Amino acid sequence: MLRISLMRPISFLAIVFLVVCCKNETASEEKNSEEEVANSVETPNPIEKPLKLTFDQANTLANLPLECVQVEYPNKLNQTLGGKENLGEPKELHPAFYGCFDWHSSVHGHWSLVKLLKKFPKLEKREEAIVKLKENISKENIEKEIEYFGDKHNKSYERTYGWAWLLKLAEELHTWDDPVARELEVNLQPLTDLIAQKFIDFLPKLRYPIRVGEHTNTAFGLSFAWDYANTMSNLKLKESIENKAREFYSNDEGCPITWEPSGYDFLSPCFEEIDIMRRVLDQKEFEQWISDFMPQLKAKNFNIEVGEVSDRNDGKLVHLDGLNFSRAWVLYGLAKQYKEYEHLFYVANRHVNYSLPNLVGDAYEGGHWLGSFAIYALDANTQ
Numbered sequence: 001m002l003r004i005s006l007m008r009p010i011s012f013l014a015i016v017f018l019v020v021c022c023k024n025e026t027a028s029e030e031k032n033s034e035e036e037v038a039n040s041v042e043t044p045n046p047i048e049k050p051l052k053l054t055f056d057q058a059n060t061l062a063n064l065p066l067e068c069v070q071v072e073y074p075n076k077l078n079q080t081l082g083g084k085e086n087l088g089e090p091k092e093l094h095p096a097f098y099g100c101f102d103w104h105s106s107v108h109g110h111w112s113l114v115k116l117l118k119k120f121p122k123l124e125k126r127e128e129a130i131v132k133l134k135e136n137i138s139k140e141n142i143e144k145e146i147e148y149f150g151d152k153h154n155k156s157y158e159r160t161y162g163w164a165w166l167l168k169l170a171e172e173l174h175t176w177d178d179p180v181a182r183e184l185e186v187n188l189q190p191l192t193d194l195i196a197q198k199f200i201d202f203l204p205k206l207r208y209p210i211r212v213g214e215h216t217n218t219a220f221g222l223s224f225a226w227d228y229a230n231t232m233s234n235l236k237l238k239e240s241i242e243n244k245a246r247e248f249y250s251n252d253e254g255c256p257i258t259w260e261p262s263g264y265d266f267l268s269p270c271f272e273e274i275d276i277m278r279r280v281l282d283q284k285e286f287e288q289w290i291s292d293f294m295p296q297l298k299a300k301n302f303n304i305e306v307g308e309v310s311d312r313n314d315g316k317l318v319h320l321d322g323l324n325f326s327r328a329w330v331l332y333g334l335a336k337q338y339k340e341y342e343h344l345f346y347v348a349n350r351h352v353n354y355s356l357p358n359l360v361g362d363a364y365e366g367g368h369w370l371g372s373f374a375i376y377a378l379d380a381n382t383q
Contacts, residue, residue, distance in 0.1 A: 053375065082152065116129070163195045168224045271330040306324050324355040331345070356378075
């Protein structure tokens, strides 16, 4: 009995010792594991700079619009038929912007050529590009385009995505110091004026913003139209846009970025809203606004996964490559405007690097439009 009574306290102490040691060892292992996970997360480089469009990339990307701006079929007209008299071949209905599958893609295909010619005067296919631009954006062709918008069944045609790209094309021509640009700008001007007025007339009627990741996204249309109005000192248009942006977005907070992307997005509803508000608000207003809207952007380790494309032969699924480029141009613009967001260059670069290598090949379903998105992102020209 004596032996047993002596052993009990010894056994109890041993058990306590073992439990404490094991607990400490487990805690140590968990801590080490957490540190390993933390160290494995890719940390953005706060001094990384935006990717820039190179001459070789420019020559490659120029081939995309050159191969489609005068290709009539396949074609998606998106028109409303008031009667059989409205039927016609794409080139007959839209002699300026009939190629590249649909009207708005044709417009920003022309923008791509103008941007590349302006940025790279020695572009390899410069002469071919100029010939096609002059053939398409002629005085007679633009008059016919205006006639189409005058049809009572198509007054809202391409509202507001195509409108926005038309104004972006007009802005690019205006800021290109070249005789070719002056000729094209004059030819395009009647349609430019019509579209600017359409924005002015439409915005007061729009009671609620359209918050989607495709063409009708209101913030995207306002951003491009604001750029045109700002460059051209069109105060009426600029004021109309700024009033509507403040009305729609000033009180927004907690944008659900984790809900993005939807399956067919090529625009980010959250990021597009940031893009227009950084233009419209002064620095103090913007800092207050974004602190409520997306405060996580201020974190130096902010990151967001790229939009992954499962099938680049699917015209809808490939929209996600466009999302990567449009996210990038928003982040580049924000990081260029405000130094405290320079860490976002890293995030933007990741998005570009995911999608840019895939802009090759005839089977690629985004070829007729994605080149424009890549050029705009790489140029990082949003101010």
